[in-house]
Amino acid sequence: MNADYLAHALTMFKAGTRRSDVMQPIAKTLSDADINALAHFFSAQNPPLAPAPAPATDLVTAGNTLAMHGGDNGVPACFSCHGENGRGNGQRFPGIAGEPDAFVVNRLHEFQVRAKADTPKPGSMTEVASKLTEEQIHAAAAFLSVTQPH
Ligand code: HEC
Missing domain, CATH: 1.10.760.10 (Cytochrome c-like domain)
Incomplete structure (x- = not known):
């Protein structure tokens, strides 16, 4: 996931302008530096597709x-x-x-x-x-x- 998208999404959860009962309280605990570090960490991951039965x-x-x-x-x-x-x-x-x-x-x-x-x-x-x-x-x-x- 794009780093700018992740940072923006976390910032909006933190500000309460993006809705999620799960993510808002978590994002409120993050500093701007945390958000920046997390966004860069996750954007650098390249996970394999989740194992699942092949769709039709x-x-x-x-x-x-x-x-x-x-x-x-x-x-x-x-x-x-x-x-x-x-x-x-x-x-x-x-x-x-x-x-x-x-x-x-x-x-x-x-x-x-x-x-x-x-x-x-x-x-x-x-x-x-x-x-x-x-x-x-x-x-x-x-x-x-x-x-x-x-
Ligand atoms: C006009 C631009 C636009 C088009 C066309 C569009 N999307 Fe989106 N989509 C967005 C935006 C903006 C978001 C983020 C919205 C949010 O987070 O509230 C989004 C979010 C999503 C998400 C949620 C992703 C996540 O990780 O939470 C999914 C899934 C998705 N779109 C699927 C689709 C599919 C499938 C199509 C085609 C049928 C499509 N989108 C077409 C703009 C678009």
Whole structure:
């Protein structure tokens, strides 16, 4: 994960402007120097993909198309924001390649819940998620789980 993204995310948890009951209290204990050191440490790691049963090939293919080109229901290409190969892009766009299948499905469902509670900001992940079908969510998750970020 990009160092600038990690530092920005930890700073927002610390300030309380990014929501998470788990991460906010942890981030509050971190100094700016801690945040900087952690961001650099984690951005330098290159973990292998999490071991998991191979997802269905047709799901992986559909997820690849969605990531590169988007969907005909108005879903933009995932990698247009998340960077080449989903490796992340700067402070705002996290790396998503290599994330485990279930993690991606959960995160996308969380964004969908948020989209139902409040009109999503244009260009936000919440808005993107509000357009995703359940099938697209599983396709994206399958593809990302077998994609190395480089
Ligand atoms: C318009 C830009 C944009 C597009 C297109 C986009 N995303 Fe995102 N995505 C974001 C932003 C910004 C965040 C960070 C949001 C946050 O943390 O609140 C994000 C966060 C995520 C996360 C959470 C990652 C994590 O580690 O917490 C996942 C998973 C994700 N996106 C998947 C996708 C998938 C799959 C697609 C394609 C269907 C997609 N995104 C398309 C902007 C985008």
